[in-house]
Amino acid sequence: MLTFFAGVAFIRNIAGSLHSRLPTLGGASQQLSCLHTSISLNSKHWEKNNHKVYPPQLQDEPRRPAEVYHSRRQIKYSKDKMWYLAKMIRGMSIDEAIAQLEFNDKKGAKIMKEVLLEAQEMAVKNHNVEYKSNLYVAESFSGKGKYLKRIRYHGRGMFGIMDKVYCHYFVKLVEGVPPKPEQSTSFDQAKEYVQSLKNRTIIHSL
Amino acid sequence: MTTGKMAASITRTFGVLRNASCSSLKNSELVLDIRHPGPLFLPVRTKKRYFIPPAVGLKGKKEENPEVKARAAGIVFRQQYFERPINIACSAGVFDPYVPPEGDARLSSLSKEGLKQRTEQLRQSAASQLAIRKIKEHDSQFSTKTFAEQAQEIFIEAHDALTHFNKERLHSLVTERCYPEMTRGNRYKTIRWKFVESLEPPRVVHARCPDMVTKGNLYGQVTVRMHSKQTLAIYDRFGRLMLGSEEQPKDVLEYLVIERHLINPYSRWRLHGKIVPSWAPPKDPVIKTVAIPGPELKPWEEFDPLSYEVPKPAAVQWNK
Numbered sequence: 001m002l003t004f005f006a007g008v009a010f011i012r013n014i015a016g017s018l019h020s021r022l023p024t025l026g027g028a029s030q031q032l033s034c035l036h037t038s039i040s041l042n043s044k045h046w047e048k049n050n051h052k053v054y055p056p057q058l059q060d061e062p063r064r065p066a067e068v069y070h071s072r073r074q075i076k077y078s079k080d081k082m083w084y085l086a087k088m089i090r091g092m093s094i095d096e097a098i099a100q101l102e103f104n105d106k107k108g109a110k111i112m113k114e115v116l117l118e119a120q121e122m123a124v125k126n127h128n129v130e131y132k133s134n135l136y137v138a139e140s141f142s143g144k145g146k147y148l149k150r151i152r153y154h155g156r157g158m159f160g161i162m163d164k165v166y167c168h169y170f171v172k173l174v175e176g177v178p179p180k181p182e183q184s185t186s187f188d189q190a191k192e193y194v195q196s197l198k199n200r201t202i203i204h205s206l
Numbered sequence: 207m208t209t210g211k212m213a214a215s216i217t218r219t220f221g222v223l224r225n226a227s228c229s230s231l232k233n234s235e236l237v238l239d240i241r242h243p244g245p246l247f248l249p250v251r252t253k254k255r256y257f258i259p260p261a262v263g264l265k266g267k268k269e270e271n272p273e274v275k276a277r278a279a280g281i282v283f284r285q286q287y288f289e290r291p292i293n294i295a296c297s298a299g300v301f302d303p304y305v306p307p308e309g310d311a312r313l314s315s316l317s318k319e320g321l322k323q324r325t326e327q328l329r330q331s332a333a334s335q336l337a338i339r340k341i342k343e344h345d346s347q348f349s350t351k352t353f354a355e356q357a358q359e360i361f362i363e364a365h366d367a368l369t370h371f372n373k374e375r376l377h378s379l380v381t382e383r384c385y386p387e388m389t390r391g392n393r394y395k396t397i398r399w400k401f402v403e404s405l406e407p408p409r410v411v412h413a414r415c416p417d418m419v420t421k422g423n424l425y426g427q428v429t430v431r432m433h434s435k436q437t438l439a440i441y442d443r444f445g446r447l448m449l450g451s452e453e454q455p456k457d458v459l460e461y462l463v464i465e466r467h468l469i470n471p472y473s474r475w476r477l478h479g480k481i482v483p484s485w486a487p488p489k490d491p492v493i494k495t496v497a498i499p500g501p502e503l504k505p506w507e508e509f510d511p512l513s514y515e516v517p518k519p520a521a522v523q524w525n526k
Contacts, residue, residue, distance in 0.1 A: 056396050057445040064444045128442035130494040150262055161257065 066175040070119035079167035082142035094135040136178035143168040296381035304412035304429040306483045337413040341426045344468040354408040357430040402435040402455045424468040484523040
């Protein structure tokens with residue numbers, strides 16, 4: 001009977017998916033409405049941002065800061081563990097970020113540091129960035145890569161599908177001083193709260 | 207033992223699955239007929255939904271060729287050519303380059319000395335005369351007087367095509383050796399170039415007719431001297447000015463090398479390169495600051511910025 005548990009779970013899933021699929025077999029209009037117009041799995045969109053060319057600026061306009069997009073694909077690390085590091089360096093200047101990652105004990109930190117150094121070199125060489133320290137991390141996040149699947153053997157003849165986890169790491173460096181997050185004092189926050197209470201409109205009243 | 211058990215359990219689960227799916231199918235078939243006019247038949251066996259991941263590194267692995275498997279499966283690979291492409295339409299460089307005399311830019315052709323210098327030079331060089339005669343054998347319409355203006359037109363058209371980045375036109379106006387030199391690094395940049403005016407009429411200064419590989423394979427290379435006013439402004443990917451300015455025109459003295467594959471009746475005179483003389487003034491610096499690599503120091507040495515002299519490049523004539 002114990003072997004049935006896995007089996008039952010399977011059946012439920014399959015039956016559920018069958019039921020959900022069958023009604024759509026007849027209606028062709030339903031199928032057309034769920035057409036995907038976005039990019040497929042294999043296209044590398046993040047790197048294509050580097051190929052965007054802006055028209056020449058006029059003399060009056062403020063100087064546009066340079067943006068460099070870089071990524072590394074299929075890193076043998078978990079995306080959730082990578083996220084912690086990515087969240088840590090968001091908004092830091094590049095020197096600070098590299099220093100923090102150098103003395104971090106995680107496996108992903110070493111790989112991230114390599115990616116940041118590559119991006120810095122690319123910025124100076126190809127994207128006309130004047131000073132290599134004048135960059136800050138504007139965006140940094142991790143994404144799921146393509147997993148390999150293996151069997152994990154359990155007792156009593158049960159098995160599970162083990163995922164060999166891979167992740168991608170994306171970073172965007174922007175030229176300039178890192179923007180300071182707004183810090184409001186407690187008094188200001190209290191004032192805003194009181195103001196939001198005062199702004200409420202009371203309907204259906206005298 | 208565990209694998210046997212696992213196999214048995216798998217087959218049992220799948221047996222159960224099949225029964226369950228059959229029963230669910232029968233119910234849904236009835237539902238289909240009543241509500242929607244769906245397909246008349248459904249597959250007897252449902253789609254395989256269980257997933258067995260591929261076995262990794264079993265002991266005693268036999269080495270099977272993936273190529274044999276692919277061929278058996280029906281995949282056809284295209285034949286790989288390990289060849290290096292050679293271009294015959296243009297020669298690889300400038301042969302016997304023209305060495306422009308030192309005071310070329312300073313003496314104007316209106317003064318007596320300048321005139322003398324200009325008129326004597328082309329007649330003196332015998333090799334150039336020979337080459338011009340050879341060119342006239344193959345191309346009957348060639349004449350040194352009209353060719354210089356033609357060369358200037360080719361130059362202006364080529365640079366216009368570069369600013370608009372019209373690849374096909376550029377290939378027809380510029381040889382294959384010159385094309386990568388003109389367009390390297392320019393793909394994501396905006397170039398604004400304008401030919402303001404020509405300060406002196408262009409002149410043919412030098413000509414050579416080298417034959418490559420076989421004896422009869424003739425290429426004609428003619429050097430034209432041009433003094434003109436041009437404006438150049440290069441903007442990087444973000445629209446920021448990298449080099450030059452759009453309003454300020456500059457006087458430019460250039461020695462253009464124009465080439466044609468004489469034996470080919472359909473060939474055209476195309477820009478092949480430029481000669482930069484050794485006495486040429488240094489170009490304007492790029493707008494951004496660039497770090498020059500410093501001297502190589504041993505671990506115990508210190509860098510002294512005051513006593514260090516930046517090495518200047520040797521003044522050598524080179525072909526662009």
